[in-house]
Amino acid sequence: MTSLQPALPDHIKKLSDDDVHRLIAESRTKLGSQCVILGHHYQRDEVIRHADHTGDSLKLARIARDLPGTPNIIFCGVHFMAETADILTSPQQQVSLPDLEAGCEMADMAETWDVDAAWHEALAAGAGKIVPVTYINSKASLKAFVGDHGGTICTSGNAREVIDWALVRGEHLFFFPDQHLGRNICKAMGFNPDTDMLLWDPKKPLGGHTPEKIRNTRIWLWQGHCPVHALFTLHQIKKLRVEKPAVKIIVHPECSMEVADAADLSGSTEQIIKAIEASPSGTIWAVGTEKHLVERLAQNNPDKEILSLNPYTCLCGTMNRITARHLAWVLDDLVQGRPLRNQITVDEKTSLSSRVALDRMFNLH
Ligand code: SF4
Known part of the structure; x- marks a missing residue:
C-alpha cells in the first residue's frame, strides 16, 4: 500500500x-x-x-x-x-x-456516497422530512452533505441541544457516523432505543429495514463507532465496582449504551476533565476514554486516584x-x-x- x-x-x-x-x-x-x-x-x-x-x-x-x-x-x-x-x-x-x-476510523465508516444512497433509498421508501446531523468526527464531504440538506454538526458536548434542534425541524433524525453517541444522547432525552431508534447498516438495502419500519421510526442511527471507545465493557465496570467500591466511573458517550448506562457519569472530553478537576481530593475515578488523556488527568490531579476503566491500552492509534x-x-x-x-x-x-x-x-x- x-x-x-x-x-x-x-x-x-x-x-x-x-x-x-x-x-x-x-x-x-x-x-x-x-x-x-x-x-x-x-x-x-x-x-x-x-x-x-x-x-x-x-x-x-x-x-x-x-x-x-x-x-x-x-x-x-x-x-x-x-x-x-x-x-x-x-x-x-x-x-x-x-x-x-x-x-479517524470512525469518520471512515460514513462515506458520503453511502450516505447519499441511503438518503435516496429512505425517500423512495416514503419517509417524511429528514434532518441530517453529523458528529464533528466526520469527513468534510459528509459535513457538506449535511449542510446542503438542511442539517448541522454536533460534538459530544452539545449533541443534546443539536438533536433537539433537528427533531423539531423534521419527522426523522438521520445521525452520522457514531451510533453510540446518537443512541446515548437520544435515550437520555427520553427516546426508547428499541422502538424510537433504528440502526442503519449501509451494507444492506434500506439499512436492513422494511419501508414501514423506516417510515415509522423517528431516529435513524448510522452504523459507525469508535474502535477506541468500543474497548470499554460492562464487565470492566462490574469488576471494578467489586474491587474498588468507592470508585466513580466516568465515560465518553462514544462508549456503548450498556457502558454509559452503568457508569456514574458520561460526558465529552472537556466535561470529563472538568468533573475530575472539580471533585474532592481522594476521589477514585475510572475513566472510559483515550489513554493519553487518562494518563494526563492522573498526572495533573495527584490528589486523586485516576485509572483507565480498561486496564489494557486504549489509545487512538x-x-x-x-x-x-x-x-x-x-x-x-x-x-x-x-x-x-x-x-x-x-x-x-x-x-x-x-x-x-x-x-x-x-x-x-
Ligand atoms: S478516538 Fe475514535 S473517534 Fe477519536 S479520532 Fe480516534 S478513532 Fe476517531
Missing part, C-alpha cells in the same frame, strides 16, 4: 530526543506569530507539551476560527480536525497535519502517529522558508457547504 506520509528526512531522524525538543522550541521562537500549534487531548505528551492550545475537537475548531492573523496552523490531531480548521479559516491561512496518515519529530520537521521547514508541509485543503464547494452546517451549530450557542 502506498503511504500518504513522506518519510521523515535523515536530519530529523538522527536527532536525539532532547535535540528534537530543542529544535521545536527554537523554531517556535523564530516563527513567532507566524504559526500556532493546536493539540488534541489524545495526543502524545511529547507533542502536547509544545501546543499553544489544547482541547477537544470543538474547542480547537473554535480557536482555529478565531485566529485570523495566524498564517500557519499546525493541527496535532486527526484528518477531520485539520479539515474543519481549514473550512473555518480564511484562504490566506494554511493548515498542516504533521502526519497525513493520522485519520491514528492520533498517536504524530510524534515530536513530525512537529519538528514541519516547523523546521517553515523556518527554512519552505511552504507549510502536509497542508490539508478542502475544496471551495465542500468548504462552503460544510461552513453552512458548522455555522448552524455555532449559532445554537
Whole structure:
C-alpha cells in the first residue's frame, strides 16, 4: 500500500530526543506569530507539551476560527480536525497535519456516497422530512452533505441541544457516523432505543429495514463507532465496582449504551476533565476514554486516584502517529522558508457547504 506520509528526512531522524525538543522550541521562537500549534487531548505528551492550545475537537475548531492573523496552523490531531480548521479559516491561512496518515476510523465508516444512497433509498421508501446531523468526527464531504440538506454538526458536548434542534425541524433524525453517541444522547432525552431508534447498516438495502419500519421510526442511527471507545465493557465496570467500591466511573458517550448506562457519569472530553478537576481530593475515578488523556488527568490531579476503566491500552492509534519529530520537521521547514508541509485543503464547494452546517451549530450557542 502506498503511504500518504513522506518519510521523515535523515536530519530529523538522527536527532536525539532532547535535540528534537530543542529544535521545536527554537523554531517556535523564530516563527513567532507566524504559526500556532493546536493539540488534541489524545495526543502524545511529547507533542502536547509544545501546543499553544489544547482541547477537544470543538474547542480547537473554535480557536482555529478565531485566529485570523495566524498564517500557519499546525493541527496535532486527526484528518477531520485539520479539515474543519481549514473550512473555518480564511484562504490566506494554511493548515498542516504533521502526519497525513493520522485519520479517524470512525469518520471512515460514513462515506458520503453511502450516505447519499441511503438518503435516496429512505425517500423512495416514503419517509417524511429528514434532518441530517453529523458528529464533528466526520469527513468534510459528509459535513457538506449535511449542510446542503438542511442539517448541522454536533460534538459530544452539545449533541443534546443539536438533536433537539433537528427533531423539531423534521419527522426523522438521520445521525452520522457514531451510533453510540446518537443512541446515548437520544435515550437520555427520553427516546426508547428499541422502538424510537433504528440502526442503519449501509451494507444492506434500506439499512436492513422494511419501508414501514423506516417510515415509522423517528431516529435513524448510522452504523459507525469508535474502535477506541468500543474497548470499554460492562464487565470492566462490574469488576471494578467489586474491587474498588468507592470508585466513580466516568465515560465518553462514544462508549456503548450498556457502558454509559452503568457508569456514574458520561460526558465529552472537556466535561470529563472538568468533573475530575472539580471533585474532592481522594476521589477514585475510572475513566472510559483515550489513554493519553487518562494518563494526563492522573498526572495533573495527584490528589486523586485516576485509572483507565480498561486496564489494557486504549489509545487512538491514528492520533498517536504524530510524534515530536513530525512537529519538528514541519516547523523546521517553515523556518527554512519552505511552504507549510502536509497542508490539508478542502475544496471551495465542500468548504462552503460544510461552513453552512458548522455555522448552524455555532449559532445554537
Ligand atoms: S478516538 Fe475514535 S473517534 Fe477519536 S479520532 Fe480516534 S478513532 Fe476517531
